[in-house]
Amino acid sequence: MHGESLTNTSTTLINLDDDNRENNDSNIDDDNDHFNDPNDNLNEMFHDLETNIGADDQEKLQLFEEEGKPLYPGCEKFSKLNAVLKLFQLKSKNGWSDKSFTNLLVLLHYMLPEGNELPLSTYRAKKLMCPMGLEIERIHACPNDCMLYRNEFENEHKCFRCNASRYKRKKETDEVDDDVTKNGPPAKMLWYFPIIPRLKRLFSNEKEAKLLRWHSDERVNDGKLRHVADSPQWRNIDNMYPEFGEENRNIRFGFSSDGINPFGNMSSLRSTWPVLLCIYNLPPWLAMKRKYIMMSLLIQGPKQPGNDIDVYLSxxxxxLKTLWSSGVDMYDAYKKEQFKLRAMIFCTISDFPAYGNLSGYKTKGKKACPVCEDETSSVYLKNCKKTVYMGHRRFLPDGHIYREKKEEFDGSTELRKIRKRFDAFSRVKNLKTVLGKKTVSGKKLCWEKELALRKVLFGKTSQSFGNYLTGNI
Incomplete structure (x- = not known):
């Protein structure tokens, strides 16, 4: 019951517009494989569910009963659960809305023979499959981004910093119940999708577990840069942490976050922030596929968290600290063995404003460059009220012809040199970070907070993360 195949399943492939499929996906399209597979190994899945849920939830698990029911009297090809699974695969693959899916279920219900077991709504279909779903944590947050109501603050009703109410209420003086679930909707909410169960599900599939070893087993290592594993940074991390690098199944994440408008119009009045993780162990043609990108956090609007994004990243x-330090016990369905999985954030992907929020550096104004800092060459244009950044000739080699030209540039020769590299961590090691909205101090600093992702990027080696930011590795 650890993922091994109980039967020799022969798959009958259906020609689904092969001419339009990408060549790289021809052998790894799991969706089509599962859709056409007559044996879904449901018994193995049921066994796993039965042994992994608590005793209090056993009565809620009705998959055994539902799986045994035929879709309609006399149907031998599809069970009730099997049919719903196939339909949900189509819904996910084609991006159907819940409303259109409900209309389809109603139509199919009336097209099938009387007495069929097909659900009549998307809600009922999801309730049928809810035991197979992944865990979701709904965490209440302060509307001013000061704190999350979790751990020791789980039962609090007001923010300990700004004293704002936890709930959407007409009057702040309204009485509150000790049970936080009875006081109305939260003022703001964070959706967290735990990454450890999702990694376990990836490794429990033999095909996916094999793909997670691709960078080590199948990558062509000829000195050319075709994959992230070919980069000097990948090799430097392996040298700095040999225990981490020896296990080729250890995950290296790419971390990305940015604001989006969920309503699809050009208005900027609302900003919702998803936090995504991509897996660089995978082949390059799969690493950025939607199937393998994990949305780990969804920070609700209407306002962006700004520098207080650290509150929501906790x-x-x-x-990530657990995955980096102690690791997590994991079963590899490809190798048929248990191992200790560790993970780290290999790099961050963001635009410049989001980079400023994550790193704590002010990416606006006269000193907007986090590499040049005080030596940033900037000019303020009074008429258009914009700051522009000039003086890039100093990055040219000594004696370059452009350094001597005047008329083509700003009327002067360029004699400055490239700035010497520095340790970014030295700028923030003594900085006391205060999360949540606060009054602006009189002294303006380029760095406003200790780097949020420093410890999960390189464990406790802050020096290494400073080098990472300034491009030394």
Whole structure:
């Protein structure tokens, strides 16, 4: 019951517009494989569910009963659960809305023979499959981004910093119940999708577990840069942490976050922030596929968190610290063995404003460059009220012809040199970070907070993360 195949399943492939499929996906399209597979190994899945849920939830698990029911009297090809699974695969693959899916279920219900077991709504279909779903944590947050109501603050009703109410209420003086679930909707909410169960599900599939070893087993290592594993940074991390590098199944994440408008119009009045993780162990043609990108956090609007994004990153960082330090016991369905999985954030992907929020550096104004800092060459244009950044000739080699030209540039020769590299961590090691909205101090600093992702990028080696930011590795 650890993922091994109980039967020799022969798959009958259906020609689904092969001419339009990508060549790289021809052998790894799991969705089509599962859709056409007559044996879904449901018994193995049921056994796993039965042994992994608590005793209090056993009565809620009705999959055994539902799986045994035929879709309609006399149907031998599809069970009730099997049919719903196939339909949900189509819904996910084609991006159907819940409303259109409900209309389809109603139509199919009336097209099938009387007495059929097909659900009549998307809600009922999801309730049928809920035991197979992944865990979701709904965490209440302060509307001013000061704190999350979790751990020791789980039962609090007001923010300990700004004293704002936890709930959407007409009057702040309204009485509150000790049970936080009875006081109305939260003023703001964070959705956290734990990453450890999702990694376990990836490794429990033999095909996916094999793909997670691709960078080590199948990558062509000829000195050319075709994959992230060919980069000097990948090799430097292996040298700095040999125990981490020896296990080729250890995960290296790419961390990305940015604001989006969930309503699809050009208005900027609302900003919702998803936090995504991509897996660089995978082949390059799969690493950025939607199937393998994990949305770990969803920070609700209407306003962006800004520098206080650290407040919302805390549940993710806790899991990443666990994956980095002690690791998590994992079963590899490809190798048929247990191992200790560790993970780290290999790099971050963001635009410049989001980079400023994550790193704590002010990416606006006269000193907007985090590499040049005080030596940033900037000019303020009074008429258009914009700051522009000039003086890039100093990055040219000594004696370059452009350094001597005047008329083509700003009327002067360029004699400055490239700035010497520095340790970014030295700028923030004595900085006391205060999360949540606060009054602006009189002294303006380029760095406003200790780097949020420093410890999960390189464990406790802050020096290494400073080098990472300034491009030394």
């Amino acid at each position: 549940p993710l960082i806790e899991d």
